[in-house]
Amino acid sequence: SQQGEEDPQALSIQEGENATMNCSYKTSINNLQWYRQNSGRGLVHLILIRSNEREKHSGRLRVTLDTSKKSSSLLITASRAADTASYFCATDSNQGGKLIFGQGTELSVKP
């Protein structure tokens, strides 16, 4: 079963705009991770944020985590057409075991 929900399910923006995706989860976590997937195949790891961290940056990516609200957001700044993909959040509750994924946000960046 899925851990939580992602919002929005689909997002369409113009190149150069920022894209924000949100993720909510249900149980306590050890860490939360964001993945990207192109064309329904292999996932690529983007960023991991630990439960005791509130914000993390990696290039054009910014992730926040609010454990009191059990939610996280992924911000992609200055989006590019190549950012078009599905984005998933995944939670790890067991310190290195299975990941529980959300249903994903389908991002479309128009040139």
Add this chain to the structure above:
Amino acid sequence: GAGVSQTPSNKVTEKGKYVELRCDPISGHTALYWYRQSLGQGPEFLIYFQGTGAADDSGLPNDRFFAVRPEGSVSTLKIQRTERGDSAVYLCASSLAGPYNEQFFGPGTRLTVL
């Protein structure tokens, strides 16, 4: 270095048949995971190996599904008496041991049961 590889990339079978899906993890990764992804959904956990043993098999849907990793490297996911509902992309991932290591995913095997 080489990433996680999965074979075959596509598998079409008939209802009731037996299938095996193979995963070659990244060399040196002691943890190996199997997930299943249906169209429009996020990946769903099936089973997790630490070395040769299954540390968590709580995601296997029923006893038709079984996975092995006899030498702590390559893993095989086995599905008996396949059903149409088994059609999905089966993803394998590997990682180093420990609580904060990212999982590296393979390209997946698309299984279609006719």
